[in-house]
Amino acid sequence: MKPTDSKNPVISLKNVSKTFQNKKVIDNVSLDIYAGETFIIMGCSGSGKSTLLRVMNGTIRPDEGHVFIKDKDIYHISDEALANIKKNFGMLFQYSALLDSMTVEENVALPLDEHTKLADEIIKIIIKMKLSLVGLRGYEKYYPSQISGGMRKRVGLARAIALDPDIVFYDEPTSGLDPVVGGVIDKLIKDLSAKLLMTSVVVTHDMQSVFGIADRIAMVHKGAIVAVGTPDEIRRSDNPYIQQFINGRPEGPIDFFKEDIGIIQDF
Amino acid sequence: MVSRIGKAVIEYLEWGKGVGALLSGIVYWIVFGPFKGKFPRRRYIFQQMVFAGLRSVLLVFFVDFFTGIVLAMQTAYQLEKMGAVIYVASLVAVSMCRELSPVLTGLVVAGRAGSAIAAELGTMKVTEQVEALDTMSINPVRFLCVSRFLALLLMVPCLVILGNLSGILGGFIVGTGSLHINPDLYMQTTFKHLEIKDVYTGLIKAVVFGMIIALIACFEGLNTKGGAEGVGRATTRSVVISFILIILADCVITAFFYFSKI
Structure with missing residues (x-):
C-alpha cells in the first residue's frame, strides 16, 4: 500500500512560522502528510x-500559518475541540515521559x-494486548524506574497506541x-503502520531508521524544508545539504561552526 | 535603575497573573469537573491526603506540643509576678487556637508537603511528563493540581485541630507538672475562656493556608524551567513564597477578624 498518491492529506501545514526569542525556529513551512504513510522529518539537532x-500535535501554537488535521484548522477552534482531536493522537517522547x-x-x-x-x-x-504488541507482557507491575531505557520506550509506545490513534508522533x-533495541522500535513503527493503518510522523536523525521505515522523508534545515521525497529520491538527490546530512560529512553547506566570529575577538 | 524596577514590577504582575490563572483553572475543575465526569479519582485525592496529611501528623504534633510547653513557661514567667498563674491555661489555649497552631502547621506543611509537590511537579515538567499528559489531552491542572489542592484544603484544618490539642497538652503538662495547677482546674480554665469562634477563626486560616501552599507549590512546579537546577529553584521558591504569603495572609485575616469584631 503506497499511500502517497491518495488525495486527502491527514496533516496539512500551510505557511507555518514560529519564532522563539527572536530566532525563527520554523520558517514558512508547508507540508502534506497522507493517511497511512510513515513520514520522516530529519535534520540536525536544533534544526526545528x-x-x-x-506544532503538528497541537502543543505549540505557531505565530503564523495554519495547521489542518483532517481539514480542521486546529489552532482556530475551541480548546475543547482541540482536546477532542488530540484524543486521536499518540505520541512517543524522546525520553519516554x-x-x-x-x-x-x-x-x-x-x-x-x-x-x-x-x-x-x-x-x-x-493493556495486556498492547504490552504484548511491544513484547513486554509480565512487566505490568514494574515502575518506570525499575526497567531499562529501551523498555521504557516500548512502554511509551504501548501508551501512545493505547487508544488506537489515527496518527502517532515519534520524537x-x-x-x-x-x-x-533501535531496530526493534523501528520494526514496531513499521508494523503498526502496516497492521493498524496508522499514520506515523517520525522525527529522527538516525539514518538507519530513516531509510528503513520511511515512505516519504522531509529534510529540515534551520526551520525550513530543504526537500521532500521518497527514500530513493532523497538518496539520489544532488542537494548538497541532503548529501552532507545522509553521509554525515563535517564539511559542507550545513555549517557546524558559526562563521568566524573569531576566537581572537573572544579574548 | 527605573527600568530595572519596572522590569521587576512587570515580573511580579506576570507571576500574579499566572497564579490567578492557575487558581481559576483549579476552581473551574472543582466546580464543573464532576458534571463532565472529569473529577480526579478518589484514589488520587486519598493518596495526596495520606501524603500531605497523615505523614505530617507526627511533625505537627511535636512542633505544636513543644510550642505549647514554651508558651506556658514564658507566660507563667510573666503571670507569676501578678499571681495569676492559673490564666496560663486560657492563654495557651486561646493563642494556640487563634494563631500559633494554624501558622506553625501552615509553615510545617509548606516545608514538607509544599516543597515535595513543587519538586515532584517540577521533575515531571522537565522530563516532559506534563507535556505527555497534555498530548494525551489530559489537562495537567485537572490531573495533577486539583487532587493536591483538595487534599491540602482538607488536611491542613485537620492538622490544625491536632495542633490545637497538642499545644493544649503541652501547656497542661507544664501547668500541672511544674506550676502545680490542679488538672481539673486547668482544663476548666482552658475551656472557660476558649470560645468556639477562637477555634473556627483558626480553622478558616488553616483553609486559606492550605490553598496558598497547594497553589504556590503547583504553580512553581508546573513553571519549572531547565533541568535539575530548575527543580531545586522551584522547590526553594515554593517554600519561600508560601512562607511569606502565609504570614501575610495571617496578618490580613487576623486584622479582618479583629476589626470586624467577629
Whole structure:
C-alpha cells in the first residue's frame, strides 16, 4: 500500500512560522502528510524538527500559518475541540515521559481510563494486548524506574497506541538506544503502520531508521524544508545539504561552526 | 535603575497573573469537573491526603506540643509576678487556637508537603511528563493540581485541630507538672475562656493556608524551567513564597477578624 498518491492529506501545514526569542525556529513551512504513510522529518539537532512535530500535535501554537488535521484548522477552534482531536493522537517522547509515580500498567491504562468508559476488566485486557504488541507482557507491575531505557520506550509506545490513534508522533524514537533495541522500535513503527493503518510522523536523525521505515522523508534545515521525497529520491538527490546530512560529512553547506566570529575577538 | 524596577514590577504582575490563572483553572475543575465526569479519582485525592496529611501528623504534633510547653513557661514567667498563674491555661489555649497552631502547621506543611509537590511537579515538567499528559489531552491542572489542592484544603484544618490539642497538652503538662495547677482546674480554665469562634477563626486560616501552599507549590512546579537546577529553584521558591504569603495572609485575616469584631 503506497499511500502517497491518495488525495486527502491527514496533516496539512500551510505557511507555518514560529519564532522563539527572536530566532525563527520554523520558517514558512508547508507540508502534506497522507493517511497511512510513515513520514520522516530529519535534520540536525536544533534544526526545528521537534518544534515542527509539536506544532503538528497541537502543543505549540505557531505565530503564523495554519495547521489542518483532517481539514480542521486546529489552532482556530475551541480548546475543547482541540482536546477532542488530540484524543486521536499518540505520541512517543524522546525520553519516554512515563509518569514515574505509576506502574507500567497504570501508565498504559491512563489514556483509556481518562477518555473511555470501558470497564476495568476490559482495560486490563487491552493493556495486556498492547504490552504484548511491544513484547513486554509480565512487566505490568514494574515502575518506570525499575526497567531499562529501551523498555521504557516500548512502554511509551504501548501508551501512545493505547487508544488506537489515527496518527502517532515519534520524537527521536531510537536515540539513546542500542542498535538492536533501535531496530526493534523501528520494526514496531513499521508494523503498526502496516497492521493498524496508522499514520506515523517520525522525527529522527538516525539514518538507519530513516531509510528503513520511511515512505516519504522531509529534510529540515534551520526551520525550513530543504526537500521532500521518497527514500530513493532523497538518496539520489544532488542537494548538497541532503548529501552532507545522509553521509554525515563535517564539511559542507550545513555549517557546524558559526562563521568566524573569531576566537581572537573572544579574548 | 527605573527600568530595572519596572522590569521587576512587570515580573511580579506576570507571576500574579499566572497564579490567578492557575487558581481559576483549579476552581473551574472543582466546580464543573464532576458534571463532565472529569473529577480526579478518589484514589488520587486519598493518596495526596495520606501524603500531605497523615505523614505530617507526627511533625505537627511535636512542633505544636513543644510550642505549647514554651508558651506556658514564658507566660507563667510573666503571670507569676501578678499571681495569676492559673490564666496560663486560657492563654495557651486561646493563642494556640487563634494563631500559633494554624501558622506553625501552615509553615510545617509548606516545608514538607509544599516543597515535595513543587519538586515532584517540577521533575515531571522537565522530563516532559506534563507535556505527555497534555498530548494525551489530559489537562495537567485537572490531573495533577486539583487532587493536591483538595487534599491540602482538607488536611491542613485537620492538622490544625491536632495542633490545637497538642499545644493544649503541652501547656497542661507544664501547668500541672511544674506550676502545680490542679488538672481539673486547668482544663476548666482552658475551656472557660476558649470560645468556639477562637477555634473556627483558626480553622478558616488553616483553609486559606492550605490553598496558598497547594497553589504556590503547583504553580512553581508546573513553571519549572531547565533541568535539575530548575527543580531545586522551584522547590526553594515554593517554600519561600508560601512562607511569606502565609504570614501575610495571617496578618490580613487576623486584622479582618479583629476589626470586624467577629
